[in-house]
Amino acid sequence: NAGVTQTPKFRILKIGQSMTLQCTQDMNHNYMYWYRQDPGMGLKLIYYSVGAGITDKGEVPNGYNVSRSTTEDFPLRLELAAPSQTSVYFCASRTDRTDTQYFGPGTRLTVL
Amino acid sequence: AQSVTQLGSHVSVSEGALVLLRCNYSSSVPPYLFWYVQYPNQGLQLLLKYTSAATLVKGINGFEAEFKKSETSFHLTKPSAHMSDAAEYFCAVTGGYNKLIFGAGTRLAVHP
Numbered sequence: 001n002a003g004v005t006q007t008p009k010f011r012i013l014k015i016g017q018s019m020t021l022q023c024t025q026d027m028n029h030n031y032m033y034w035y036r037q038d039p040g041m042g043l044k045l046i047y048y049s050v051g052a053g054i055t056d057k058g059e060v061p062n063g064y065n066v067s068r069s070t071t072e073d074f075p076l077r078l079e080l081a082a083p084s085q086t087s088v089y090f091c092a093s094r095t096d097r098t099d100t101q102y103f104g105p106g107t108r109l110t111v112l
Numbered sequence: 113a114q115s116v117t118q119l120g121s122h123v124s125v126s127e128g129a130l131v132l133l134r135c136n137y138s139s140s141v142p143p144y145l146f147w148y149v150q151y152p153n154q155g156l157q158l159l160l161k162y163t164s165a166a167t168l169v170k171g172i173n174g175f176e177a178e179f180k181k182s183e184t185s186f187h188l189t190k191p192s193a194h195m196s197d198a199a200e201y202f203c204a205v206t207g208g209y210n211k212l213i214f215g216a217g218t219r220l221a222v223h224p
Contacts (some may be wrong), residue, residue, distance in 0.1 A: 004155075025199065040121060042214035043156075068156070068195060069123050089153060099163065099206060103155035 001026050004089050004104035012110045014082040021076040021107050023091030031094045032074040033101065034058075034066065036087040043090065049074055081111045113138045113205040114173060118171075118215035121194045125222055131175075131190040134216045135203030138184065144206040147177055151199045159201070173197070198222045 006020045020049060024031065030051045035043040035058075045058030049068040061083055067079040074093075088108050092101040119134040137143055144163050150157040160171025167179040177188045186203060200219045207213040 035214075040216055042116075042216045043212070044214075045211055048211060092156075100146075100158055100161060101212060103148075103157070105166045 003027065004042060004091055004093055004102055005020060006089075006104040006107050008107060009105070010108045012112060013078075015083065017081050018077070018079050019030065019081065019086060021078075021089055021109070023074045023076065024072050025093040025102070027093065027102070028091035029097070029102075030071070030096050032068065033092040034064070034074070034076045035044075035092065036060065037090060038087050045076060046076065049079065083111050086111045098099045114143065114213045116203050116205050116213055116215035118203050118218050120218055121216065122219050125193045125220070127195055127222055128192050131197065131220065132205065133188040133201050133220065135186045135188065135215060136184050136201070137186060137205045138151055141206055145177075145179065146180065146204040147171065147186075147188050148173070148202045148204060149199050150202065150210065158208045159188070160200045171178070193222045195222050195224070
């Protein structure tokens with residue numbers, strides 16, 4: 001199993017550009033999560049999904065959108081990039097039988 | 113609402129010395145508590161978790177943590193630090209739909 005994979009690893013965007021951060025897991029996990037990590041702030045939950053077709057907002061959803069058309073994929077969309085979205089983004093997943101979340105390697109995004 | 117406070121954003125120890133990373137939590141329900149480790153430029157990896165069984169939890173790499181309800185604490189310890197333990201450590205508590213509420217993190221430095 002590859003676990004949780006994220007692409008790209010790094011990206012630089014200009015203000016106002018859009019992009020999609022990809023997240024895929026091959027563990028057949030129902031639950032998937034997107035977090036952002038800012039220095040000294042820990043991880044903040046952006047969006048989460050409890051299964052295909054079901055998503056909900058976390059603590060910091062503004063400026064982001066998600067979709068969950070399959071069990072495996074949970075892409076995160078930034079429509080109009082802003083400098084405040086400069087961060088490291090982590091995707092995570094878990095089954096509904098355990099509370100342990102498994103994290104991807106992260107995407108480092110810079111908005112200039 | 114659940115919250116986590118990690119005391120000390122940076123901790124420095126000598127190789128072979130005791131490691132103590134502090135975590136206090138607030139939860140309106142019996143909590144599930146976690147310690148994750150993040151090595152440079154990597155995702156988060158589960159060290160250990162407390163899920164209401166034994167109050168002393170042993171994890172990977174010689175780490176352990178003790179749940180103390182009276183002190184609302186879940187401090188992480190290791191008897192003897194190795195250079196390879198240098199990383200950032202996050203304490204987390206579950207917060208509904210098993211979302212994780214993270215502390216701000218503690219960066220551990222180990223010097224010879």
